[in-house]
Amino acid sequence: MYQIIKKETLYQDIYAMWIKAPEIARTVQPGQFIILMTREEGERIPLTVADYDREKGLIYIVFQIVGKTTDELSSFKEGDYLYSFIGPLGKKSEIDYFGTVVLVGGGTGIACIHPIARNLKKAGNKVITIIGARTKKLIIMEKELRQVSDELIITTDDGSYGRKGFVTDALKEKLDHDNNIKKVWTIGPPIMMKVTTSLTKAYSVDTIVSLNTIMVDGTGMCGSCRVSIGGETKFVCTDGPEFDGQLVDWDGFMNRIGRYKKEEKESWNHHKNQEEC
Amino acid sequence: MADMIPVKERMKREQIPMREQSPNKRIANFKEVPLGYTREDAIKEAQRCLQCKNPKCMTGCPAEINIPLFIKYIVEEDFESAYLTILKTDALPAVTGRVCPQEEQCQKECVLKSTGKPIAIGRLERFVADWARKNHIHGKTDSVAKKDLKVAVVGSGPAGLSCAADLAKMGYHVTLFEALHKPGGVLVYGIPEFRLPKTIVEYEVNEIKKIGVQVITDYVVGATGSVEDLKKEFDAIFLANGAGAPRFMNIQGENMNDVYSANEFLTRSNLMKAYLFPEYDTPIKIGRKAATIGAGNVAMDSARTALRLGAEKSYIIYRRSRKEVPARAEEVHHAEEEGVVFNFLTLPVRVLGNKEGKVTGMECIKMELGEPDESGRRRPIPIEGSNFTLEVDMVIDAIGTMANPIIAKSAQGVEVNKWGYFKIDEKTRMTTCEGIFAGGDIVRGAATVISAVGDGKVAARSIATYLSSGKSLKKK
Numbered sequence: 001m002y003q004i005i006k007k008e009t010l011y012q013d014i015y016a017m018w019i020k021a022p023e024i025a026r027t028v029q030p031g032q033f034i035i036l037m038t039r040e041e042g043e044r045i046p047l048t049v050a051d052y053d054r055e056k057g058l059i060y061i062v063f064q065i066v067g068k069t070t071d072e073l074s075s076f077k078e079g080d081y082l083y084s085f086i087g088p089l090g091k092k093s094e095i096d097y098f099g100t101v102v103l104v105g106g107g108t109g110i111a112c113i114h115p116i117a118r119n120l121k122k123a124g125n126k127v128i129t130i131i132g133a134r135t136k137k138l139i140i141m142e143k144e145l146r147q148v149s150d151e152l153i154i155t156t157d158d159g160s161y162g163r164k165g166f167v168t169d170a171l172k173e174k175l176d177h178d179n180n181i182k183k184v185w186t187i188g189p190p191i192m193m194k195v196t197t198s199l200t201k202a203y204s205v206d207t208i209v210s211l212n213t214i215m216v217d218g219t220g221m222c223g224s225c226r227v228s229i230g231g232e233t234k235f236v237c238t239d240g241p242e243f244d245g246q247l248v249d250w251d252g253f254m255n256r257i258g259r260y261k262k263e264e265k266e267s268w269n270h271h272k273n274q275e276e277c
Numbered sequence: 278m279a280d281m282i283p284v285k286e287r288m289k290r291e292q293i294p295m296r297e298q299s300p301n302k303r304i305a306n307f308k309e310v311p312l313g314y315t316r317e318d319a320i321k322e323a324q325r326c327l328q329c330k331n332p333k334c335m336t337g338c339p340a341e342i343n344i345p346l347f348i349k350y351i352v353e354e355d356f357e358s359a360y361l362t363i364l365k366t367d368a369l370p371a372v373t374g375r376v377c378p379q380e381e382q383c384q385k386e387c388v389l390k391s392t393g394k395p396i397a398i399g400r401l402e403r404f405v406a407d408w409a410r411k412n413h414i415h416g417k418t419d420s421v422a423k424k425d426l427k428v429a430v431v432g433s434g435p436a437g438l439s440c441a442a443d444l445a446k447m448g449y450h451v452t453l454f455e456a457l458h459k460p461g462g463v464l465v466y467g468i469p470e471f472r473l474p475k476t477i478v479e480y481e482v483n484e485i486k487k488i489g490v491q492v493i494t495d496y497v498v499g500a501t502g503s504v505e506d507l508k509k510e511f512d513a514i515f516l517a518n519g520a521g522a523p524r525f526m527n528i529q530g531e532n533m534n535d536v537y538s539a540n541e542f543l544t545r546s547n548l549m550k551a552y553l554f555p556e557y558d559t560p561i562k563i564g565r566k567a568a569t570i571g572a573g574n575v576a577m578d579s580a581r582t583a584l585r586l587g588a589e590k591s592y593i594i595y596r597r598s599r600k601e602v603p604a605r606a607e608e609v610h611h612a613e614e615e616g617v618v619f620n621f622l623t624l625p626v627r628v629l630g631n632k633e634g635k636v637t638g639m640e641c642i643k644m645e646l647g648e649p650d651e652s653g654r655r656r657p658i659p660i661e662g663s664n665f666t667l668e669v670d671m672v673i674d675a676i677g678t679m680a681n682p683i684i685a686k687s688a689q690g691v692e693v694n695k696w697g698y699f700k701i702d703e704k705t706r707m708t709t710c711e712g713i714f715a716g717g718d719i720v721r722g723a724a725t726v727i728s729a730v731g732d733g734k735v736a737a738r739s740i741a742t743y744l745s746s747g748k749s750l751k752k753k
């Protein structure tokens with residue numbers, strides 16, 4: 001059993017938790033993920049590790065309510081226990097010295113880029129971070145990211161904070177003006193990652209994406225997470241979650257993450273009805 | 278009492294059949310298909326045993342069960358002694374009594390086999406184990422004096438469980454590491470409820486815990502900790518992580534939404550209990566017409582699960598003919614009774630679907646049998662121009678598994694063969710790294726529960742020999 005040590009509400013339906021998992025905190029690296037279950041009857045969902053504290057043995061996760069499991073998770077309180085918490089899974093981010101790098105984050109992906117940015121900075125890179133959301137209140141982890149970035153650009157769709165527009169607008173501008181950019185990381189909603197990679201492709205800049213496919217075991221046993229990368233089938237849980245974004249079969253990927261849309265809705269409704277009873 | 282029935286008479290008697298749920302009823306539920314022997318059935322069947330002086334059946338049992346002895350106890354209606362006799366060497370009697378291919382093991386060696394009526398040893402084993410569970414009979418838990426030595430067992434399938442149980446009985450401190458949230462390996466995630474109820478697996482795993490085995494779930498060796506980490510803490514290690522990676526056909530359209538590996542399909546249904554969705558959260562998508570590729574036991578389990586989950590049609594697609602089907606005859610029989618349709622000499626070449634990733638059909642080609650290949654079976658050859666489209670809306674790949682490299686990658690000095698399976702010394706099950714042993718599917722490739730159990734037992738003895746000679750991984 002894995003205890004929730006601290007719980008924060010980042011904004012409305014975006015939550016963060018510090019979970020006690022010393023074995024995982026001992027070896028976890030930026031870019032890796034965990035799989036958790038709320039209860040024995042629950043499903044196994046992957047979440048990218050948003051931070052960790054090796055000394056205290058803690059793992060930081062950030063999630064938005066998008067379905068039954070995240071809804072239920074959000075109702076857990078400090079001191080409560082999760083039924084299952086497995087990791088660290090997947091490969092770590094390739095942290096190295098590249099020169100200038102840009103990290104693009106959207107949604108809860110903003111949290112996921114934080115440990116990557118921190119380590120890239122430590123490795124001596126010039127780190128430019130671009131984060132975006134619909135509106136001001138959805139911008140999370142601004143302070144933390146500012147600390148590890150040489151430059152932080154914020155965009156909001158409605159212009160309520162930072163620049164008005166999308167992260168890709170800001171990225172395009174950067175790419176136009178700075179031809180020293182060696183590598184881009186983009187983590188967030190699939191459509192954002194797709195658009196970002198097609199933009200960077202035009203500038204021939206390597207771009208890493210982190211794919212959040214539907215998983216079961218997370219150890220290469222089932223193939224639920226598979227996706228076509230450069231024409232080859234890869235398992236996101238063991239070959240990823242980070243891939244060269246320009247090789248991803250985005251249509252296939254988006255189809256597969258929508259596999260259970262109908263069932264997910266049914267499950268959520270079932271959950272809500274039960275809560276009312 | 279057994280002595281009262283003359284041998285001739287015993288040889289004349291027929292095997293006692295086991296009652297089953299009728300096919301039309303059982304395809305609507307996940308309850309066990311065979312219903313087991315009654316007390317009277319068991320005694321009658323046990324009475325047929327000739328109690329050979331030199332019992333051949335035992336040579337066919339890797340779990341080393343004293344078969345004639347436990348059968349004798351059944352005849353004497355001393356079921357408790359029968360159970361304790363089995364439990365002495367087999368820590369998973371209700372499991373092996375259900376899923377062992379006895380016709381290839383003990384029953385193949387039974388002297389009555391030549392009459393076509395071998396003793397139904399598996400059914401008797403199952404009866405005894407079920408009786409003991411219902412009557413709260415437990416094995417001894419006060420094991421011998423504890424030794425000050427620790428063994429790590431990686432993987433809690435039948436190989437890991439049997440090795441752990443034997444070592445605990447010898448007094449070693451055993452820690453069993455399991456990647457998933459529940460112990461049991463294929464017994465919980467692969468084999469369906471209607472062949473092996475999960476409460477039974479859980480019960481037998483708990484009995485193993487009671488003899489002192491510590492089970493740590495949610496621990497992925499190679500991720501949470503490495504084999505190198507384990508080497509520092511344990512005196513010996515047994516690797517039993519199963520084969521555990523799915524094989525795909527590598528044909529066009531295979532990554533579409535409604536294409537599952539058998540591993541995924543069965544894990545969703547069994548381990549995650551998707552058949553109880555939405556009471557359980559894990560969903561599973563069932564088409565109206567399901568095609569399962571392959572004809573092994575895993576394929577039969579998949580095709581039969583699809584029916585129970587609501588598929589109107591469930592096809593088996595197999596590139597060879599009926600004669601070459603690798604599944605147990607009993608499983609094929611059950612599948613056919615339930616209405617699974619077999620397409621022999623058929624090879625899928627392409628999965629068809631729409632833009633949203635929904636499967637709409639599968640293009641196949643007809644095959645004919647040519648000369649025998651390296652496996653000794655006649656090689657299937659495509660018949661040119663015989664392509665046709667099978668109208669299906671879901672596909673399950675059940676064409677086998679491969680070695681999952683996750684552990685091998687984290688272990689120094691433990692060599693694998695060209696397929697990724699651990700190289701071992703046949704006699705001791707020791708890998709190329711002294712002090713590290715391996716067994717089960719991660720050595721043999723997809724094999725059987727009983728061969729995994731056997732490997733676990735042999736390894737346990739070798740580990741004891743290794744440790745008794747004063748060696749330890751920690752001293753290396």
Ligand SMILES: Cc1cc2nc3c(=O)[nH]c(=O)nc-3n(C[C@H](O)[C@H](O)[C@H](O)COP(=O)(O)OP(=O)(O)OC[C@H]3O[C@@H](n4cnc5c(N)ncnc54)[C@H](O)[C@@H]3O)c2cc1C
Binds near residue numbers: 499518
């Ligand atoms: C659907 C299906 C039906 C079958 N039916 C039959 C049958 O009727 N009769 C029969 O005899 N055989 C049957 N088999 C085959 C039989 O189940 C296997 O041969 C047997 O389970 C192998 O046992 P094992 O202990 O080697 O591995 P497994 O049972 O595969 O167990 C391995 C365990 O190790 C764990 N593991 C893997 N990697 C790690 C890691 N890195 N760290 C920690 N733990 C790890 C896994 O999660 C798993 O729990 C069937 C197999 C399947 C898939």
Ligand code: FES
Binds near residue numbers: 214217222223225235
């Ligand atoms: S989640 Fe099962 S193989 Fe990746």
